[in-house]
């Protein structure tokens with residue numbers, strides 16, 4: 001039953017229009033063309049992706065905490081950071097990472113509604129578990145940001 005429930009949840013959050021991998025790939029190609037060195041994957045990113053993959057198989061509440069933080073964070077502070085980086089070091093180049101197909105507020109609202117719908121069926125303990133995962137989510141992501149800054 002748990003698996004059936006989880007696969008339904010998982011499917012809800014696929015192809016939401018917020019996914020960034022395709023756009024990021026285009027940006028990396030552009031950076032390479034510009035003569036920048038693209039580093040190999042390093043441990044903070046690898047650790048995080050392995051951790052998320054594991055959660056996606058066994059812990060829907062914790063996994064959803066990451067879905068919210070990553071996708072919504074990129075559209076909020078992420079866009080602000082992107083604009084500053086672009087103005088300061090990329091001569092105003094608009095990165096693909098900060099372009100979404102369709103109306104972004106609408107895409108976000110659809111995902112927000114789905115998140116609320118899924119969480120409606122959770123017990124208080126499951127909700128708390130999702131909230132507590134926030135600390136780990138920030139820890140992993142701050143490690144990745146440290147690496148970018150280093």
Ligand code: HEM
Nearest residue numbers: 068069070072073074076077078080081137138141142145
């Ligand atoms: C240098 C580090 C960061 C900066 C400067 C930053 C900045 C911001 C700013 C300015 C906002 C918008 C606040 C508003 O308009 O009300 C925001 C929202 C947000 N950030 Fe960050 N942030 C950072 C790191 C992170 C990290 C590591 C995560 C999680 C992995 C994260 C997740 C979020 C989320 C979930 C929101 C709210 C999005 C929403 O309400 O739609 N941020 N951040």
